[in-house]
Structures are given as C-alpha cells and as structure tokens.
Amino acid sequence: MAQDKRALRQHYLRLREAVTTDQRKAWNRALARHLTDFLTELAGRAAAPPTVAGYVAHRGEPDVAEALSAVAQKGWTVVYPKTNKAERTLTFFKANPSDTKAFEPGPFGILEPVAAEDAAVPGEEIDIVIVPGVAFSRDGVRLGYGGGYFDRWFADVNTHAVRVGVAWNLLLADDLPSAAHDVRVHDVVTEAGVVRCRPSR
Structure with missing residues (x-):
C-alpha cells in the first residue's frame, strides 16, 4: 500500500503543478466562495x-485565505498549525489571516503562526x-504528504471537529487506498462545490 500511495502522491502532485496560474486564480476564487458558504452553513x-x-x-495547494478572512x-x-518536526506533532494557535506579520516559515517552509507555546488552542475547542492534502476520494479518504501529522493529531486529540478537505476537482478521486489509522474527512470542498463524504470515523 505504501508504494501505491507514493505513486499516487507523485501522480496527483504532477497534476497540481501543471495547473496554470490563471486557472489556479479562477479556481481559488470559486473555491473560496463555496468554502465560505459551507463554513457559514x-x-x-x-x-x-x-x-x-x-x-x-x-506548493500550489488550494488557497483558503480568502474564506478564512471572511x-x-x-x-x-x-x-493555524505549528509543526514539531522532532515529535511529528501539530499544535494550533490563533492568528489573523489578513496579517502577514503573524506568520513565519516552519520546518517544512510552510508559513506557521508566530506564537508562544503557552498560547496553544486546545483541540477540543476547535x-x-x-485539512490540506494532495488528493481526496469521494468517500473521504485523504492522500496526504506522508508525514501522518494530521492523522496523528486527530487520533491523539479529544475533538469532535468537522473535518473539511479542500482540493481541485481534478484531485478528487473515486477511490484511494486507505489504512486503518487513516482519518477520513467529512466533506470535500472544490471549485465546483461540496462533496458530502460523511465517513463512519
């Protein structure tokens, strides 16, 4: 299964990287509208x-900044999550989505909130x-980047949060391989609308 996931990850990353700048901007605008409406719902x-x-x-992920600002x-x-690479964990902190000074590059080059460790927001309050990902299936399986950070956070934290994946329509698969520890999303929002997955776990 690991080889299957690795090959699929490379396949979908190539598809994502091939999206043109103009197409990405148009899809971002459409996705932001659908995501804002769905979050409001x-x-x-x-x-x-x-x-x-x-x-x-x-790295070309769907941009959710507009919806978060709304x-x-x-x-x-x-x-937003901060990554502890040594412990392979995520911790979440408040940040203003419109304030670029509120973020700094984390260990993987991803922008993370500038915050003191004692200001963490407990998972049960979220x-x-x-949830970002490389691709998603219509029944909620998420193909991530291989680090397991989000799966581990969902497994370790007492949370009943609604899990919302975001992806371009071309990164939405009918089926993806899934292991027992993989946590599925409840819904996926694309530039075309909302896919209701509603997994059992």
Missing part, C-alpha cells in the same frame, strides 16, 4: 461563533478543521 448549527483551523497554502470578519476564531 456549518456555523448555523453552533450556539456561538466557531473556531476553525485553517492552513497557509504551500469568517474572521464574522467574529470566528481562526487557528469546531472545524480545514
């Missing part, structure tokens, strides 16, 4: 403004997690 079920975990796009303006709390 999810928030309608909450008694208070939710806390949503996002990410800063890296919900921050509604009074939501937005948090209501929605926007």
Whole structure:
C-alpha cells in the first residue's frame, strides 16, 4: 500500500503543478466562495461563533485565505498549525489571516503562526478543521504528504471537529487506498462545490 500511495502522491502532485496560474486564480476564487458558504452553513448549527483551523497554502495547494478572512470578519476564531518536526506533532494557535506579520516559515517552509507555546488552542475547542492534502476520494479518504501529522493529531486529540478537505476537482478521486489509522474527512470542498463524504470515523 505504501508504494501505491507514493505513486499516487507523485501522480496527483504532477497534476497540481501543471495547473496554470490563471486557472489556479479562477479556481481559488470559486473555491473560496463555496468554502465560505459551507463554513457559514456549518456555523448555523453552533450556539456561538466557531473556531476553525485553517492552513497557509504551500506548493500550489488550494488557497483558503480568502474564506478564512471572511469568517474572521464574522467574529470566528481562526487557528493555524505549528509543526514539531522532532515529535511529528501539530499544535494550533490563533492568528489573523489578513496579517502577514503573524506568520513565519516552519520546518517544512510552510508559513506557521508566530506564537508562544503557552498560547496553544486546545483541540477540543476547535469546531472545524480545514485539512490540506494532495488528493481526496469521494468517500473521504485523504492522500496526504506522508508525514501522518494530521492523522496523528486527530487520533491523539479529544475533538469532535468537522473535518473539511479542500482540493481541485481534478484531485478528487473515486477511490484511494486507505489504512486503518487513516482519518477520513467529512466533506470535500472544490471549485465546483461540496462533496458530502460523511465517513463512519
């Protein structure tokens, strides 16, 4: 299965890298609209403004900054992951999505929040997690980058957060290999709309 995942990861990364700049901008705008609407729909079920975990796009990933800025303006709390490479863990911290000075490169070159360790937001306080990935299947399987950071965080943290994957439509597969420890997403948002996956775990 590891070889299958490695080959699929390379395949989908090549597809992502081949997307033109103009096409990427158009898809980002469309995805931001769908994601903002979907997050707003999810928030309608909450008694208070939710806390949503996002990410800063890296290496051609779908850019969710516009959607995160939109919900921050509604009074939501937005948090981002910091990576501990030695321990292979994630910890989430508040950051203003519109403030570029609030971020700095992490160990993998991905922008992460500038924050003191004692300011971490507990996982049980996070209501929605926007999960990056290389590709997703229509039944919620996520093909990640191979580090297992998000799977480990979901397994270790007491959270009932809604898991929302984001991907271009061309990175949405009918089927992807999945191991027992892989945590599936509940929904995937693309530039074409929302795919409801609703996994059992």
